[in-house]
Amino acid sequence: MTKYISNIGTNIITGFLGSGKSTAILELLKQKPSNERWAVLVNEFGEVGIDGGLLGSNNDSNVFIREVPGGCMCCAAGLPMQMALSMLLARAKPDRLIIEPTGLGHPFEVANTLSAEHNRELLNLQATLTLVDARKIADDRYTSHATFNEQLEIADVVVASKTDLYGPDELSNLRDYLEEKDWLQQRELIEVSHGVLSPDWLAREGRSWANKGGVEVKAPTAVEPEPTELVFPPEGFIRLSNKGEGFVSHGWIFEQSFVFDRLAVSELIHSVQAERIKALLRTDAGDIGFNYSGDSLEEIPLRPLDDNRIEVIAAENFRAAAFESQLLSAMTDK
Numbered sequence: 001m002t003k004y005i006s007n008i009g010t011n012i013i014t015g016f017l018g019s020g021k022s023t024a025i026l027e028l029l030k031q032k033p034s035n036e037r038w039a040v041l042v043n044e045f046g047e048v049g050i051d052g053g054l055l056g057s058n059n060d061s062n063v064f065i066r067e068v069p070g071g072c073m074c075c076a077a078g079l080p081m082q083m084a085l086s087m088l089l090a091r092a093k094p095d096r097l098i099i100e101p102t103g104l105g106h107p108f109e110v111a112n113t114l115s116a117e118h119n120r121e122l123l124n125l126q127a128t129l130t131l132v133d134a135r136k137i138a139d140d141r142y143t144s145h146a147t148f149n150e151q152l153e154i155a156d157v158v159v160a161s162k163t164d165l166y167g168p169d170e171l172s173n174l175r176d177y178l179e180e181k182d183w184l185q186q187r188e189l190i191e192v193s194h195g196v197l198s199p200d201w202l203a204r205e206g207r208s209w210a211n212k213g214g215v216e217v218k219a220p221t222a223v224e225p226e227p228t229e230l231v232f233p234p235e236g237f238i239r240l241s242n243k244g245e246g247f248v249s250h251g252w253i254f255e256q257s258f259v260f261d262r263l264a265v266s267e268l269i270h271s272v273q274a275e276r277i278k279a280l281l282r283t284d285a286g287d288i289g290f291n292y293s294g295d296s297l298e299e300i301p302l303r304p305l306d307d308n309r310i311e312v313i314a315a316e317n318f319r320a321a322a323f324e325s326q327l328l329s330a331m332t333d334k
Contacts, residue, residue, distance in 0.1 A: 005089065010097040010123045011202050012110055014151045015131030016142060017045075017103035017247070017275040017313060018293035020161040022054055023195035024131060025100060026300075029058050031199050032096075039064045039094035041085055045102040046311040047240035048251030053280040053309070054289045057300045064092035081113055089122070096202065097123065103276070103313075104147055104245040107154045127204035129197070130155035133162050134174035143177070147245060152178065156206050157188050164193035165295060230307070237308075239324065247275065247313055250320040252327065254308035259284060262299075264330035266290075269297055272312070272323060279310035284332050 015021050025040060032038050042051045044067060052067040066088040068080050089097070101110050107128070114125050130151045136142040143149070152158060160174055171191065178184045186207065230253065232238065237254040262283040269277050269292050279290040282305055289300035290310075312323060 005093045006121055007124045008089070008094060008097050008122060009203065010099065010114060010125050011206075012099045012101065012107055012114070012125075012128040012154070013131070014101050014105075014107045014110075014128065014154070015103060015159075015161070016133075016136070016145070016148045016151060018295075019103065019131040019133050020195050020293060021100055021103065021131055022051055022278075022291060023293075023298065024129075024159070024161065024192075024197050025055060025098060026058070027195045028098070028197055028199060028202070029055065029060065029063055032060070032063065034062070036095040037062045037064070037092055038096045038098065039066070039088050039092040040098045040100065041066050041068065041081070041088055042100040043068045043081070043102045043105055044311075045104045045242060045244075045247070045313060046249035046251045047242050048253050048309050048311055050251075050278045050280055050309050050311050051100070053302065053305070054278065054291060054300060057289055057302055059303065064088060064094065081110065085113075098202075104247060106147060107151055111154060126206045127156040127201060128154055128206055129157045129159055129201065131159045131161045132174065134160050134166055134170040135162075137170070137173045137177050141246075145246070149181075152181070152183055155183075155187050156204060157190055157201055158183075159197065160189060160191045161195065162193065162295065163191045239320070241320070243316065246316065248316045248318055249311060249313045250318065250323070251309065251311035252324065256282065256305065256307050258282065258308050259332050260308070260327075260330050261332045262288060265327075266297060266299075268323075268326050268330055272314075272318075274312050274314040274318065276313040277311070279308075280305055281308045281310065 013021055013025060040055055044051055047069050049067045049069045052065045056065045066084050068084045099110060101107050114123055160171060175189060232255050237252055240251045242249045260281050260283045262285040265281060269290060277292040281288055287302040287305045289302050291298040
């Protein structure tokens, strides 16, 4: 029997780079009711596409992941997002939809697309959760960043993540910052550690969002192109880069035949100054997903990989060539 979908509970889970979005969504997926189908549409600032592999590590056949790489989900017209969303919903027919914009994306534009007239019967836009690391409130690079503040402004629930790592004043500094902006009047502040969100928070009512930018959002009419097969150069890997919002991303895709030393990769990730490092790698200890946000490195066992991928998001002066050389030195075999 064909399943027709409407009124899908839909949540935006947003937050700046390193706030713990991927870990939080992984924890939510672990708590998903076994009889429900969930879909996750994730946007990455980088170009190589890694989050889908990390989020799909639970091997649940009722979880459907789709990626929009390159930060384009948050563009004003929203067409890449709409096309990916249509394809995902047609395939998954989910009971719940989670949208994860890139940590450098503008969530108002995502909300505009989701609340557009052609989506109103299909999607029930519920609580938007914004994750924030309260330790960043003391850093002007964050508090002066328009995207950081827009993510807090759009929240229905502000989630203070990584509270197990806070000093004595950092949570109160976050609360003072939110009160100074008058952002606590319609929002709840919740404290979590280790990314453990409650699925009950997803069903909370979301506020109605007017089209903040006055951007007309039209239903997609184009057909999504089929993905092209990746062709590697003789050296067996490619590097793709992206730049914007004061940050740069560098991503590498290696042929499946490359195998890396797990310990050497771990040491390399810990040695670099970066906001975010994610990887899906074949290693001497098996296929592993690496998830690093500046505090700790999470290693996630994966199903067999078709290739190797690693991505770094950092300040614009990041030395990509030096990192690439060290990464090749961490290879054990080819």
